[in-house]
Amino acid sequence: MFLRQHFILIANIILFGAVGTLAATGQNFAVLVAGSNGWYNYRHQSDVCHAYQILHKNGVPDANIVIMMYDDLAKNPENPTKGVIINHPNGKDVYHGVPHDYIGDTVTPQNFINVLLGKKDEMKGIGSGKVLESGPDDNVFVYFTDHGATGLIAFPNDVLYAKDLNKTITQMHSGKKYKEMVIYIEACESGSMLEGLLPDNINIYATTASNADESSYACYYDDKRETYLGDLYSVNWMEDSDAEDVSKESLFKQFQVTKKKTTESHVMQYGDLKLGKARNVSQFQGENMINKPEPMSPLTDRLNTLLKRDTVATEDVRTAILSRRLANLPANSAERITIERKLAEAIQQRSVISATIDSIARKSFQVNRADYYELVTTKRIPLTQHDCYMSVTQHINEKCFDIQNEYVLNKLWIVANLCQVGLRDFTINNAVNDVCIGVNSMVFIFNCFLNNDETNQYALKISNKSVDKDPVQTSTIVYGVRNRRPVYNGTLSTVSTFILEELSNDRHRPIECLPIDDYILFMKMILLEIILEKYKEAVSSKI
Structure with a gap:
């Protein structure tokens, strides 16, 4: 009898001790964000899709992964392989299975902050509503890729400042939202998001694609898709995660590999550098022994290095893509x-x-x-x-x-x-x-699709805008052009009437007018802002 009770006691100690150890181990959580949209920014969403595939393969549950990306690539008119996104020349589809937690205009800095802080109430009715539900025993991996600048990173329609990001990180720490956290940032001047701001005593290890003063770089130009498939820093750390046994590779080792292969910018590390050396990649990107890594042969590694020779600074991507397209087109076409x-x-x-x-x-x-x-x-x-x-x-x-x-x-x-x-x-x-009101002239173009079978361009040229400071003067002239033929010449105050009348004359429904080309850059000019608001009101009243 005594022996039986003794055996049961030992069994209970072993059982509950094991359960206690399991609970203390915690779970893996991740937030993956692509902050851009548009075909020429293909690489950012491609990066995030690839990152998701790594975590998913490594056993991180979808319920623990939050994805934020605009999702305008898979069905994009410029996509020659509809429904497919790749992150490497002739690579595998990385789009399949990717959760659509936050897409389109829900990809915002505030939603990102709410997700990190686990604010479920604020996210009700927005996207999937999913937020980080991590706790003090859990590890968190955050990956962001997009454009950046001194002290900020960009989202499709807004920016997130370094001060706000680090305030959020501090709140996560005080709110016990993680045991340890790793942050990877792909953006120009991404080091400025953390340099001098991220403490080294709150269990966070971070790396960035560049230091505080330099660009990050796009790579893997694809002639078929006519855009860059990846970003240099991002594809380097992800290809390392694909090839290595992440259960044996430290975060610092991945940093070293990425730094060595990212030859165009200075990959940086911040925060608790001891954590980077003490923890393995698998503790943040997941570990599933069923799916073994796919080691990269020296030949493949060499080929990837050669393919990455087409790298281009982020700010030059737009002109580089146009130049490449131009080189492949016949003269006078x-x-x-x-x-x-x-x-x-x-x-x-x-x-x-x-x-x-x-x-x-x-x-x-x-x-x-x-x-x-x-x-x-x-x-x-x-x-x-x-x-x-x-x-x-x-x-x-x-x-x-x-x-x-x-x-x-x-x-x-x-x-x-x-x-x-x-x-x-x-x-x-x-x-x-003083400077922005005084710009002499700009052009704004609308592309209007009428019944999906006819395209008309409406161009508005605004000249001598600074004279509008005096309401008595009427020197501010707006020239309306329809399909390259002048159809209107008058003052700014009646431009919305012109647009509305022109649309009415077409007698087609439905009407959807969107800004095109690179003139969208100047939408925020004071006078163009007025035009746009009047135009939206005019069009919405007709739909």
Whole structure:
């Protein structure tokens, strides 16, 4: 009897001890985010899809993975393989099975923050409503890929600032949302999101595609799809995860491999560097011994290295794609003429952006005794004046152009410098007002699909906008062009009437008009904002 009781006691200790150990081990959770949209940004969503396949294969449950991506690639008119997305030349489809938690306009900085903080109530009725439900025993992996700039990363229609990201991370720590967390960021100047901001004592290890001052790089241009399939840093860490036994590879080893193969930028690490050496990749990306890794042969590794020689800086991707398309088109073809025009417009757009930012810098010092123009336009200064920077960049977004544009992002370090040399945000914002209202002329085009069988272009050219400061003057002229034929010449105040009348004359339904080409960059100009709002009101009243 005594022996039997003794055996039962030992069995219970073993059983409950084992259960207790299992519970303490915790689970793996992940948030994967692609912050862009559009075919030329293909690589970002492709990266996220590939990352999902790695975690899924490694046994991380879909219930524990939150995916945020615009999801405009699989069925995109430019996709020659509908329903398929690849992350490597001639690679496997990485789109199949990917959860559609947050797509389209639900991919926002605020939703990302709510997901990280586990705010289920705030996410009710938005996408899948899924949030991080991790706790103090769980490991969390966060991967973000998109455009970036000094102290910010971009989303389709907004940006997330470094200050807000790090505030969220601090709240996650105080709220016991993780035991340990790993963050990978693919973006230009991504080091600026964490440098000097991420503590080294809150159990977080992070790596970034670049330091605080440089671009990240796209790679794997695909002639069939006419876009870049991946980002250099991202495909390097993911191809490593595919090939290695992640249960035996430390996070630091993956960082070293990625750093060595990412030759165009400086891959960085932040946070608790001891954690990076003490923990294996599998503790954050999952470990499923049923699915063994697929070791990369030296020949395959060499081939991938050769394929990555087509890398291009993120801010140059748009023009690089157009240039590649142009090289494959016959002379004098209609398509070649179209691409030549788009390339010329893209180059002109870059010139306008550079000139505008430069003018803002010059104007900012006109009311200040100290003139640091040369300094702020030639030397990068680490960002610490986050509030000033946030205020000015949002003002530029409102008054000048969309700061999600990759070339605008590439110039925002100058804006950060203006704040760093002691200028107040209201001083810089006044300069923004003067510069952006004074732009001489822009063109805005609408592509109107009428019954899906006819396309009409409506172009509006706004000239001498600065004279509109005086309501008595009527020098601001709007030229309306339909299919390259002038159909309207008048003042801004009646432009919406012109558009509405033109649409009414077509007598077709339904009407869907969308901004096209690269003119969307200038939507946020003051006068174009007025036009767009009036136009939306006119069209919505007819649908």
